[in-house]
Amino acid sequence: MSASAQGSTATTKAVVDDKNKNGETDKDKKPAAQLEEDDEFEDFPIEDWTEEDTQIPGGTTHLWEESWDDDDTNEDFAVQLKEELKKLGHGK
Amino acid sequence: MALQEALEPFLAAYASHNPMPVARFLDPIPPPQDPGRLYDFWRASSEDKILADVRYALQNGMPNRTSFDEVQGWVDIIACYWRAVDRILKAEQAQNQSKLSEKQMVDVYDAWKDLTSNFIKYISNGNLPHWTVFTLYFTANNLRKFAIKADEQLAKAKPVAFSAGFQDDIVDTNAKNEKLEEAARVFNRIYALCVGDRNPDMMSSRKWGVYCIANLQFKTYFKLKAISLSKNVVKSIDAQSDLPPFELYPASHRVTYKYYVGVLSFLQEDYAKAEAALMEAWNTCHAQSVRNKELILTYLVPCRLITQHNIPSAQLLNEYPHVRRLFGDLVSSIRKGDLSGFDKALAAGEPEFVRRRVFLTLERSRDIALRNLLRKVYLAEGYEDMKAGQTEKDRVRKSRIPISHFAAAFRMGTAGAGSGQAIDDDEVECLLANMIYKGLMKGYISRDHGIVVVNKKGAFPGTGV
Incomplete structure (x- = not known):
């Protein structure tokens, strides 16, 4: 079932792609658009580079969120939760 | 000519x-x-x-x-x-x-x-x-x-x-x-x-x-x-055994190789190896190759959720709008401990997540959303009364939390958008036991008293409390 459904999507896509191709003159654009579909790692325009070329000036080096806290106290949910818990009381 | x-x-x-x-x-x-x-x-x-x-x-x-x-x-x-x-x-x-x-x-x-x-x-x-x-x-x-x-x-x-x-x-x-x-x-x-x-x-x-x-x-x-x-x-x-040292190969060869090794390890659920390879690809990737950086993140972000329970920073998502489009809703639901938001984001993204082979990994990150919800309950419980000689600084958070409080949070956390989902206390207990088993929460359940006693030093490891 699902395999045949996938098959038909692929065919539709191929037809659409073809229409795009006919309208386009720039050859370089075609593979790029297709690869985006495919998740394929792109060819780099140059072979080698240095460490400096790996950093964007002003780009973030802070990849991961380090704290879970910054908006905890005044966030709606936290306020509502406190209200709710108050209602329940501290039944230990 | x-x-x-x-x-x-x-x-x-x-x-x-x-x-x-x-x-x-x-x-x-x-x-x-x-x-x-x-x-x-x-x-x-x-x-x-x-x-x-x-x-x-x-x-x-x-x-x-x-x-x-x-x-x-x-x-x-x-x-x-x-x-x-x-x-x-x-x-x-x-x-x-x-x-x-x-x-x-x-x-x-x-x-x-x-x-x-x-x-x-x-x-x-x-x-x-x-x-x-x-x-x-x-x-x-x-x-x-x-x-x-x-x-x-x-x-x-x-x-x-x-x-x-x-x-x-x-x-x-x-x-x-x-x-x-x-x-x-x-x-x-x-x-x-x-x-x-x-x-x-x-x-x-x-x-x-x-x-x-x-x-x-x-x-x-x-x-x-x-x-x-x-x-x-x-x-x-x-x-x-006799290849030249890896670091002497041109950067483009190394980045691409590490990307694929990372994705392959990811698909085999060897997340530690995947993370190491993808981080190396990320660090070596040419800054201008935005598309490739996005592809690396497509696997690195889910990987990191599993290995370190980390979510990508807001700056990172802003810098890579495609990645934000892909994971933004999911990440903010995880951050907020919003379970129904998480389920919605996962369902909405499912076709693309499946196509990119990250769905099953992302599904596992629901635990982190859950952990964050429980953590909010812990924070909302507040502090024990101060004893003589104690200062604001070394106040102690309440460590005995009624299971009914967690249940209340679940009702709120999953009731959003008319789901009206009710969870009974037994089920909550089961979820709590699971969290403790997975090490996302430290403590034990006291069934007789209907409470959870959490560890006073680090109830939720890695989250600052």
Whole structure:
């Protein structure tokens, strides 16, 4: 079932792609658009580079969120939760 | 223009002993500044004269010390290239008239395969200098692209519908990827040519081509959905004891290789290995290659959720809007401990998550959303009353929390958008036990008292409380 459904999507896509191709003159654009579909790692325009070329000036080096806290106290949910818990009381 | 003149760029490129300029001469796409290059080259000769023309030009043009066999090699290679250009121009012409047939794309592919095979033949004979293996890489990469195009044309010409039901590696692709599979076998030969070089002088070894050819194989096998064949490439490389040190390979080879190793480890659920490989790819990737950085993040973000329970920073998501579009809702639900938001985001993204093979991994990150919800309850409970001598600083959070409080949070956390989902206390207890078992929460459940006693020092490890 699902395999045949996938098959038909692929065919539709191929037809659409073809229409795009006919309208386009720039050859370089075609593979790029297709690869985006495919998740394929792109060819780099140059072979080698240095460490400096790996950093964007002003780009973030802070990849991961380090704290879970910054908006905890005044966030709606936290306020509502406190209200709710108050209602329940501290039944230990 | 005579062919002799048309070959001058080749002779200059060859004299540089640099694989890239030679590859540019053998490029199937004309450079932007000279869009008529292929046509000019093609017009300089003809099918029946090309071999003699090239031989004449190279015998006179190549350095005197060039061996007869090497000249012969280049004569064949350039004649093959001329024939491929001939097929390319014909296919282009047909395409401009909207009359492109599958036969013409197959002709292009076949001509390019001929070029690639000749290249392999003369390199393995030892007739061409070692650095030409990189030129061969570019030629082979173009073979891959032509194979894909030929397969697309073939699929359009005769749609085949018997693939349903086969999911095992290559079987499914039998009908529609005939040329790419054939190309994959060519790449195997090139890989063997690189890895099997016995030349003890590392500076002129073809082993420098190992990673870029491996990358070509990855791209091919991923397209063919033959993941296990990709694993064989990694195994083969891991088994090589005498490759040059990895860090000495060009950055583009290293980044691409690490990306694919990372994705393969990810698919095998070896998240620690995947994270290490993807981080290396990320750190080495060229800053301008935004698309590739996004692809790395597509796997690194889910990986990191599992290995470190980390979510990407807001800055990172802002810098890569595609990644934000992909994971933004999910990440903010995790952050807020919003379970119904998480379920909605996961369902909304499911088709794309599945296509990118990250769905199952993302599904597992619901635990982190859950942990964050429980953590909010803990925070909302507040502090124990201060004892004599205690200051604001060393106040202690309440560590005995009624299960009913967690249940209340669940009702609120999952009731959003009219789901009206009710969870009874037993179920909550079960979820809590699970969290404790997984180490996301430290403490124990006291069933008799209907409370959870959490660890006073680090109830939710890694979250600051």
